[in-house]
Amino acid sequence: MSGTHVKRLLVDTDIGTDDALALIMALRHPRASVDLVTTVSGNVDVENATRNALYVADLCGADVPVHPGAAGPLVRPRPAPRGFHGENGLGNLHYLTPARLPRKSPAPVALVERIAGSPGQYTLVALGPLTNVALGLALEPRIAEWVERCVVVGGPLPDHNRPLSSPADDFNIWADAEAAAAVLGSAMPVTLVSIQLSRGTARSTPEERDAVPRAPGPVAAFATAMLDHLARQGRERYDWHGEAAIPDAVAMAVALEPALVIGSVACCAAVETTEGPDYGRVSLTPAGAQSGCATRVCTRLDIAGYKRLLRAALSG
Numbered sequence: 331m332s333g334t335h336v337k338r339l340l341v342d343t344d345i346g347t348d349d350a351l352a353l354i355m356a357l358r359h360p361r362a363s364v365d366l367v368t369t370v371s372g373n374v375d376v377e378n379a380t381r382n383a384l385y386v387a388d389l390c391g392a393d394v395p396v397h398p399g400a401a402g403p404l405v406r407p408r409p410a411p412r413g414f415h416g417e418n419g420l421g422n423l424h425y426l427t428p429a430r431l432p433r434k435s436p437a438p439v440a441l442v443e444r445i446a447g448s449p450g451q452y453t454l455v456a457l458g459p460l461t462n463v464a465l466g467l468a469l470e471p472r473i474a475e476w477v478e479r480c481v482v483v484g485g486p487l488p489d490h491n492r493p494l495s496s497p498a499d500d501f502n503i504w505a506d507a508e509a510a511a512a513v514l515g516s517a518m519p520v521t522l523v524s525i526q527l528s529r530g531t532a533r534s535t536p537e538e539r540d541a542v543p544r545a546p547g548p549v550a551a552f553a554t555a556m557l558d559h560l561a562r563q564g565r566e567r568y569d570w571h572g573e574a575a576i577p578d579a580v581a582m583a584v585a586l587e588p589a590l591v592i593g594s595v596a597c598c599a600a601v602e603t604t605e606g607p608d609y610g611r612v613s614l615t616p617a618g619a620q621s622g623c624a625t626r627v628c629t630r631l632d633i634a635g636y637k638r639l640l641r642a643a644l645s646g
């Protein structure tokens with residue numbers, strides 16, 4: 331990012347442990363303004379998501395309005411919780427009830443009002459299932475043209491050597507494939523940031539995490555608890571050796587500093603919505619110059635740059 335340009339963000343989140351770290355990155359970034367947080371059912375139910383969003387905003391001293399959104403997907407029932415982020419979404423860490431209350435108007439309405447009020451200004455960062463974004467598009471289809479960009483956590487990489495093992499692994503898409511199909515089928519300029527990009531060397535290592543508590547403060551202490559939880563999940567679910575993947579933080583880095591994307595491909599993205607084992611599968615076809623497809627798939631990331639951004643946000 332150059333000069334004093336401020337990145338204006340709207341963050342839609344089903345706030346679990348990695349969303350919390352991503353939100354801290356945005357709230358503490360010196361040249362970003364988070365003007366709205368909306369919550370959606372996904373990693374946790376929408377009530378917990380709303381409480382978690384208010385808590386993280388309080389922790390960062392931010393009075394950003396938080397609007398609760400969809401309590402479940404557009405069509406299907408809410409999938410059973412997987413417990414990845416603990417029952418409350420924040421690794422079952424017990425924390426104080428947030429001082430502030432959520433706003434009354436529902437998330438899709440709040441998103442439309444913000445985007446319509448400042449056309450071309452906002453990057454929308456979707457860290458959970460796309461239900462609120464799809465509902466916003468249904469209310470006002472022109473938000474597709476009015477957002478500067480929508481960064482979405484999900485989708486595969488256009489690289490058959492690194493497939494996701496099943497559509498259900500691509501949780502944000504799979505949890506509401508109808509919503510994902512509506513968003514990816516619209517004219518909205520979406521950047522897909524696959525969870526695959528948070529794996530490998532993008533994972534946070536135990537050594538990197540050891541550096542965080544040396545600057546003790548409420549944010550560092552909270553961030554360390556979130557990172558420890560993610561590392562435990564990595565051990566239990568993937569047999570990793572203390573590394574933690576933080577998909578939503580990677581996507582937030584892309585939203586905050588688009589220059590961290592060092593490889594991307596314009597694609598047409600289609601989402602399978604037929605019931606069955608392929609439900610939620612995203613198919614990517616490289617876009618021709620005239621195709622009108624609005625999706626860009628991030629394929630390579632400046633990992634050192636991302637880690638610098640994460641470290642700066644979580645210290646102190």
Ligand SMILES: [Ca+2]
Pocket residue numbers: 343344345346348349373457458578
């Ligand atoms: Ca999330």
